[in-house]
Amino acid sequence: MSDFFNIGWSYFIAVISIAGVIFCLWLLLSQRKNKVALNPDGSVSDTGHEWDGLRELNNPLPSWWMWMFLLSIIFGVGYWILYPGIGSYAGSLGYTSAKEHNESVLKANTELKPFYEKYMALDVPNLAKDPQAKQIGQRLYLNYCAQCHGSDAGGGKGFPTLSDKDWLYGGEPDHIKTTLINGRQGNMPAFKTILSSTDINHVANYVRSLSGLPSNPIKRSLGEVVFKNNCIGCHGAEGKGNILVGAPNLTDKIWLYGGSEATITETLLNGRNGKMPAHQEILTPEKIHLLTAFVWGLSQ
Known part of the structure; x- marks a missing residue:
């Protein structure tokens, strides 16, 4: 809750939370034994409900139950003090789930570093031939890359295929590693305010002809x-x-968004902005090296 961007929401949640605990405390105290009405003869009165010969008595709550309820309230208040739970209050311990995650990742990377280091001595072409390194690279790929490029590296609309030799930013090991480390930001400008619709239609036909697709000769x-x-x-x-x-080759019949006249026209009119996220803050250098070898090997 500490990452709420509007302080008003923080106050709203804090008020609701505190009011809920106060209500529970009031409800508990209102059910004490000396608050329950008894009959003149000292017996417990009923609630007036009866079903199949069974009367619902207005018995007071057992002492052990009341103490457990009270202890749970005390525990909840203590939790509020130590951990984030009341609006944007961060808690006295400074705990966050993101911090815990980062610490666990750092610990795992430290423990696995000796295991991965042996692969850093191999260059990418030789590493791509190592069966164990290939398995590790495949697992890394499935965890971090398959969501966009597909589990078979076949790509999709706006996401390039990684199993052919057509590369937007180069397919050499250094090119792939740079892409993984720093990411890429593709930018095909929009021409709808620069060219007329007629010119755009003409260009779309010419672009199709570059890869041998049918087009109007004029x-x-x-x-x-x-x-x-x-x-x-x-x-x-x-x-x-x-x-x-990162400008694609327009002569090889490989299309990132599609090669139909309508799709090319859409690209020319509105432009395209494809983004490959940087992984230098996500993966260790050893993992990037292994992933580079696996991706490079897909097209070899």
């Missing part, structure tokens, strides 16, 4: 001029892309 010819004036800065004069900026 539109293709006109689109080539527009492409050379607006697109070669990233994709190159021949449309083969540029790994320095």
Whole structure:
């Protein structure tokens, strides 16, 4: 609760929590033995409910039960003091689940460091051939990469396939490792305010023709001029892309978002912003080295 961004919510939760405990305490005290009405002869009165010959008596709560209830309230108040539980109050111990998680990860990494270090001495091509290293790399991949790239590394719309030799930022071991460490931020600019809809339609036809897809010959010819004036800065004069900026090769029939005329038109109109998250704060250098070898090996 300590990460609530609005202080009003913190006060609201604190008031509800404290009021709940006060109500429980009042309810407990109201049911003490001397608060329960007895009959003139000293017997316990009933509540007026009877079913099948059974009367519901208004007995006072047992002392042991009341003490247990009271101790649970005291425990709850003590928990509030030590741990976060009342709105944004962080607790006197400074505990957070994130801190506990980070400490457990640090401990595990420290204990496993000697095991992983033996793989750091191997370069990526040789590491990719090691059966045990490959198994470890596969597990790392399934934990950290499969959510986007698929368990078979086949990718999906907006997520590149890792099992072919088409790489946005380069497929050499150093390129892959840099991608894992620092992440990537793709940026295909939107042209809807720069080019007319007619020009965009012409470019879409020309782009399709670069990879041998059917296109209108007249539109293709006109689109080539527009492409050379607006697109070669990233994709190159021949449309083969540029790994320095992550511009894809447009001539190999491999499409990140799809190669239909409608999809290419959508890309030109609105642009694309694909992001590969950085893993340097998530994985140790040893794990990144193993994961690099596994990913590199997928395309070899």
